[in-house]
Amino acid sequence: MRNSTASPFMLGLAMLFAASSGKSQSPTSYTKYVNTFVGTAPLTDPKILGYQLPEGWRSWAGLTFPGSSLPNAMVQLSPMTEYGSGAGYEYEDTVILGFTHTNKGHWNLCNIPVLPLSNPGAKFGSRFSHKKESASPGFYQVYLDDYNVNVNLTSTLRCGYHQYTYKNNTDRQILFDLAKANNRISDWHIEQVGPSALQGYQRAGGNVYFYAVLNTGIEKLEKTQEGQRSGYAVVHLADGKGPVELKIGLSFVSTENAKQNLEQEIGNKSFADIRSEANRTWETLLSSVQVKGGTEKQRRMFYSCLYRSFLWPALRSDVNGEFRDAKGNVVKGDFNYYTEPSLWDTYRNKDVLLGLISPQVTLDVIKSMKEVGDKTGFIPTFFHGDHGASSIAGAYLRGIDDFDVKGTYQILLRNANVEGARPHLNEYIAKGYISDPDIADPHVETKAAAGVSKTLEYAYDDYSLAQIAKKLGDTANYRILMARSKNYRNMFDPGTRFMRGRLADGSWIKNFNPQYPYYEYMYREANAWQVSFFAPHDMKGLIELYGGERGFESKLDSLFTVPWNPHYIARNVETMIGQYCHGNQPDHEAPFAYYFIGKPEKSQKMIDTILNSLYGIGEDGIALCGMDDAGEMSAWYVFSASGLYTYSATDPEYLVTVPLFDEVKWRTSTGKLLTLTKKGKGRALTSIKVNGKEQKGYFVPHDLFRDGGKIEIVTK
Numbered sequence: 001m002r003n004s005t006a007s008p009f010m011l012g013l014a015m016l017f018a019a020s021s022g023k024s025q026s027p028t029s030y031t032k033y034v035n036t037f038v039g040t041a042p043l044t045d046p047k048i049l050g051y052q053l054p055e056g057w058r059s060w061a062g063l064t065f066p067g068s069s070l071p072n073a074m075v076q077l078s079p080m081t082e083y084g085s086g087a088g089y090e091y092e093d094t095v096i097l098g099f100t101h102t103n104k105g106h107w108n109l110c111n112i113p114v115l116p117l118s119n120p121g122a123k124f125g126s127r128f129s130h131k132k133e134s135a136s137p138g139f140y141q142v143y144l145d146d147y148n149v150n151v152n153l154t155s156t157l158r159c160g161y162h163q164y165t166y167k168n169n170t171d172r173q174i175l176f177d178l179a180k181a182n183n184r185i186s187d188w189h190i191e192q193v194g195p196s197a198l199q200g201y202q203r204a205g206g207n208v209y210f211y212a213v214l215n216t217g218i219e220k221l222e223k224t225q226e227g228q229r230s231g232y233a234v235v236h237l238a239d240g241k242g243p244v245e246l247k248i249g250l251s252f253v254s255t256e257n258a259k260q261n262l263e264q265e266i267g268n269k270s271f272a273d274i275r276s277e278a279n280r281t282w283e284t285l286l287s288s289v290q291v292k293g294g295t296e297k298q299r300r301m302f303y304s305c306l307y308r309s310f311l312w313p314a315l316r317s318d319v320n321g322e323f324r325d326a327k328g329n330v331v332k333g334d335f336n337y338y339t340e341p342s343l344w345d346t347y348r349n350k351d352v353l354l355g356l357i358s359p360q361v362t363l364d365v366i367k368s369m370k371e372v373g374d375k376t377g378f379i380p381t382f383f384h385g386d387h388g389a390s391s392i393a394g395a396y397l398r399g400i401d402d403f404d405v406k407g408t409y410q411i412l413l414r415n416a417n418v419e420g421a422r423p424h425l426n427e428y429i430a431k432g433y434i435s436d437p438d439i440a441d442p443h444v445e446t447k448a449a450a451g452v453s454k455t456l457e458y459a460y461d462d463y464s465l466a467q468i469a470k471k472l473g474d475t476a477n478y479r480i481l482m483a484r485s486k487n488y489r490n491m492f493d494p495g496t497r498f499m500r501g502r503l504a505d506g507s508w509i510k511n512f513n514p515q516y517p518y519y520e521y522m523y524r525e526a527n528a529w530q531v532s533f534f535a536p537h538d539m540k541g542l543i544e545l546y547g548g549e550r551g552f553e554s555k556l557d558s559l560f561t562v563p564w565n566p567h568y569i570a571r572n573v574e575t576m577i578g579q580y581c582h583g584n585q586p587d588h589e590a591p592f593a594y595y596f597i598g599k600p601e602k603s604q605k606m607i608d609t610i611l612n613s614l615y616g617i618g619e620d621g622i623a624l625c626g627m628d629d630a631g632e633m634s635a636w637y638v639f640s641a642s643g644l645y646t647y648s649a650t651d652p653e654y655l656v657t658v659p660l661f662d663e664v665k666w667r668t669s670t671g672k673l674l675t676l677t678k679k680g681k682g683r684a685l686t687s688i689k690v691n692g693k694e695q696k697g698y699f700v701p702h703d704l705f706r707d708g709g710k711i712e713i714v715t716k
Contacts, residue, residue, distance in 0.1 A: 034303050034304050035304045036065075036307070038621075039063065039623075040087075048617065050575065051568070061623060061624050064628050065087040066135045068154050070281055071310040071361075073155065073156075074158045075102070075157065075160050076101070077100070077140070080110060084182060087105040103311075104312055111181050112181075113176075113181070116151065116164040118171060137282035137307055139278065149166050149167070155274070156265040156274060158318065161266060169240060178231075179231050183205065185203065187202075188202045189226060190221070192218055196215070198213075198218070206252060209251045209255045211251075212247065213248075215245040218238070219237060220236040221234075249262030253324060254330075258318075288667045292661060294660045302642075305634035308628055312342065313342075321334065335364045344387060348589070349635040363400050378414060378421035379408070381415070385461060386457070386461040405472070432490045433491060435501075435504040440511065452523050463481070463650065498512075501521075517570040527573070529580075533556065543597065556593055556594060560580050581626075583625050588636055591610065600657075608683055644657070654699065655698055656685070656700055658678060663675065669705075673708050674709055679712055683715060690711055691710055
């Protein structure tokens with residue numbers, strides 16, 4: 001991890017900050033463990049990646065940002081070192097180009113870039129050093145060497161707060177680099193609206209509006225090629241001493257709303273006030289899970305992962321309740337409107353974690369998805385599959401039900417029965433599978449239907465929707481959907497014992513290599529090995545396909561032992577244990593599969609290997625083994641390290657594993673306490689006791705999160 005020892009320079013900055021803010025920060029208990037730089041460093045070790053990076057490639061590991069954000073906030077204020085990169089910031093870079101106000105880690109957003117300047121040259125951007133850089137939840141600091149400006153950043157839900165300390169008291173400037181973002185900008189505008197106020201927008205599809213105020217006068221607003229992709233704006237400030245403060249509100253509705261957001265969330269509060277509020281917000285959230293024992297690195301990684309699990313989805317409605325709907329119209333809601341979750345990634349675990357700790361956010365996310373469905377006819381999907389069904393069903397079955405359940409269910413039924421949300425749905429319904437063409441020489445980027453992955457995922461989505469149907473008493477649809485949930489079997493080839501692509505006539509695709517990864521041919525970002533253990537809703541049925549427990553165990557053993565071919569390179573199919581890929585999501589349930597044949601010790605060996613070697617990699621301990629994908633990679637760690645996992649996220653139950661820690665306490669949303677205690681010094685699970693009683697099987701019910709209780713995990 002990053003060295004926390006303060007250098008003389010950093011001590012000087014701390015004194016400078018204390019003097020400029022007027023208040024010291026309150027002591028922290030949990031945010032001190034969070035390293036916001038985790039995931040920003042590149043993964044380069046071919047022994048971990050599975051292949052040698054081709055020249056000019058950067059692995060897709062991490063793609064996180066180190067800047068300031070509140071949980072699920074609209075504003076995520078972070079340094080930009082490279083436009084077009086995953087989250088804008090790459091740890092190996094040496095120049096900061098600006099500080100942007102939105103983020104996700106998916107090559108988009110990074111809106112409203114701002115950069116303080118002092119005697120700038122022909123190119124904008126400043127060198128910086130990690131020795132003069134620091135961050136914590138809700139705060140980021142860096143010294144810009146070329147401009148001799150120290151930058152402090154903090155934020156609220158919808159606003160950013162910049163504090164610049166210039167070494168030079170003259171020629172102080174601020175760049176608004178509004179032609180740039182990670183999305184293509186088609187138009188931009190900025191204007192001065194008072195002695196020290198500015199407003200404007202960026203257009204990238206829709207508009208992102210801003211309203212900003214300074215604590216010093218504006219001498220001149222210089223605009224070059226306004227609205228053009230080669231343009232920019234520079235704000236020239238009056239000469240003076242002391243820190244320059246820039247407060248900026250964002251809105252996806254209007255500059256008026258951006259101004260209102262700023263006035264209500266920051267107003268006359270100081271930088272120290274806002275930073276302290278941000279820290280308290282994160283302290284409250286992080287304290288929801290309290291751990292004892294483990295190593296220092298494990299505690300730091302645990303809380304760093306917990307932190308990253310709560311950055312997305314992002315707020316999109318303003319303080320007055322207004323937002324732009326799926327049709328681009330301004331509407332007013334009685335709930336907070338959020339972006340859709342990254343469902344292909346996060347339905348597996350992160351969406352469940354969000355509901356456990358922030359149920360009101362989950363409720364509003366469901367209402368937001370329903371609002372989209374009302375306007376478009378379909379509940380939104382993301383990237384692949386139809387996992388809104390699992391995300392919504394899982395929340396509903398866990399007691400988050402204060403929404404229009406029947407109305408939401410009807411739209412989800414439309415997703416499942418009317419082609420529009422699910423590609424190739426008609427073929428899936430008619431045949432029970434989705435076909436691909438037989439291509440003579442397919443390669444990684446061959447585009448087709450990804451029929452195997454779609455069939456397996458639609459089957460699980462059908463199961464998920466069936467659980468809502470069951471609870472609502474819709475017996476007819478329950479039976480239909482449960483029958484369709486068995487469609488995963490149609491992709492299983494008993495001759496090769498893999499999930500294998502089919503042609504339209506039902507025969508198997510002949511050109512079949514189970515080790516070769518594809519982006520969209522037969523499989524989605526995976527190979528046959530990585531999808532052949534996916535039936536989380538019907539593991540008994542899946543095991544039968546392999547000929548029973550012995551056959552399943554043998555195949556599962558091979559998943560983790562058959563060597564990866566280093567010549568098979570797909571940038572995000574990376575970080576291998578045999579054929580298992582932890583650097584991407586499609587097989588993240590596989591390490592737990594031994595539980596279903598009574599071999600939890602085998603699962604634990606794999607889980608521990610992943611927890612202890614594939615998070616916090618490298619000399620600085622800040623590289624990850626794959627994309628964080630809006631928190632899915634992080635949530636996998638949080639659950640697995642705490643001794644519970646959401647094997648089937650739809651079902652209100654948790655698979656018990658051996659925690660990394662001696663004790664884990666969950667403060668539930670109902671105010672109750674769920675305590676997990678590890679007994680014994682080994683890592684092999686021997687028994688589970690729930691409230692003092694021996695537990696049959698390895699799953700515990702969600703009721704423990706609702707009512708509180710004690711889980712004792714005995715090991716040898």
